[in-house]
Amino acid sequence: MDVPARAPRPHRGRIRRALPLVATVAALWVRWRILRIRRRRMSPERAAEATHRFHQYAALAIVRRAIRQQGLIIKTCQFLGSRADVLMDEYVRTLSLLHDQVPPRPWEEMRPVIERELGRPIAEAYAAFRETPIAAASLAQVYRARLHDGTDVAVKVQYPGVEQLVRWDLDAIRRLAALWSRIETAIDFRPIAAEMARNAPDEVDFIHEGHAAERIASFLADRDDVVVPRIYWDLTTRRVLTMDYLDGIKITDVEALRAAGVSTQQVADTLIDLYNTMILRHGAFHADPHPGNLFVLPPPPDAPPGAPARIGLVDFGLTKMLTDEFRRQLIVLTSAIIATRPEVIMSTMTDMGFRAREEREETYTALGEAFLGDVLRSGRAYVDQQMIAEVNQRLGKVLRANPLVDIPGDVILVARVMGLLSGLGRSLDSNTDLMEALVPYLDPDAELVR
Secondary structure (H helix, E strand, O other): OOOOOOOOOOOOOOHHHHHHHOOOHHHHHHHHHHHHHHHHOHHHHHHHHHHHHHHHHHHHHHHHHHHOOOOOHHHHHHHHHHOOOOOOHHHHHHHHHHHOOOOOHHHHHHHHHHHHHHHOOOOHHOOEHHHHOOEEOOOOEEEEEOOOOEEEEEEEEEEEHHHHHHHHHHHHHHHHHHHHHHOOOOOOOOOHHHHHHHHHHHHOHHHHHHHHHHHHHHHEEEOOOEOOEOHHHOOOOOEEEEOOOOOOOOEHHHHHHOOOOOOOOHHHHHHHHHHHHHHHOOEEEEOOOOHHHHHEEEOOOOOOOOOOOOOOOOOOEEEEEOOHHHHHHHHHHHHHHHHHHHHHHHHHHHHHHOOOOOHHHHHHHHHHHHHHHHHHHHOOOOOOOHHHHHHHHHHHHHHHHEEEOOOOOOHHHHHHHHHHHHHHHHHHHOOHHHHHHHHHHOOOHHHHHH
């Protein structure tokens, strides 16, 4: 697919943004329903070929709509494109274009934002500034620059008017999720839409992002296998963020990692341990680990022989701080799932805020298995499409009999991160023992995890 050299001007206005999105989803849904009927009269080979063609067409249609819409629609597609563990290859390959091939906005549109926010000409703020962006994403694009002391930095600049686009997109996503819930019962996107609404305001506030980066950096300061960029506050505002430039390899560029002598298995192990540390030990974590936000850096020159490659984290706009009570509940729940303790699973989930129509132990046990138990007991380092299909079939039967009426938003975000990490695990061909990786972080009550 050819990506435009420049981003087209996005639709503005609540209705003008919602209608094309609804039209795209509706058209794809109708085509899919028609194909499902037609496949009944096809041979298995023809049905498989027709299905492949449909999904390739659908993926391209989604990317084209995302590029036209921009805003949160691109971010949603970036998330979907990271799910190599769940989505078919047609979607992963095509939606992944949006990780690092989002068409940039022109310099003449972005320069005034920088100078207005910093209150001075660019030549005064920086010793050098490259006008061509090194990355363009859903809400901002990034430039490389140099400070007057010679430090190389990355400058993240928010697109003009993006805050209003985000508000319109949230409204469209909420309405679309509500409409979807009326015509399809397999997946309810309304809790996800609600969680997006809770997090979106922080993602367009770079002051918040800078403080979040510093907080995560403080928690990880004792580790030599992770790098968080330093924030330069004299060159940072709500819409401009200046930080250290990280010169690394994209985490899913397996060929480049191997060419650099980096063990992809070490990277996968480090990534899992890093997130166990953030979520279960500190209750504060980088919540958007898609491939565009994770880089692999070689050990520093003064590192001892055999030192691990480091993971560089960027983009802390979506960073979650859990309460200590919720963090402890998450540890107990994980321990209970591993130990197959239905009564503890149910009591902990209800304490966390899960609510089913009827309080049945088997409902919460099925949720626990779908949340974590199935992949841990499978012996695999990540879930795959077959496992997802089996889990959805089993869980769907349980939830149709006793549907959920409330899901805590923090769990949705943790589950999202787990899904992204699972997709990265597959891309890295990981064989990490997830059970072994989790045990050091779980409930110290030996009886519970025995």
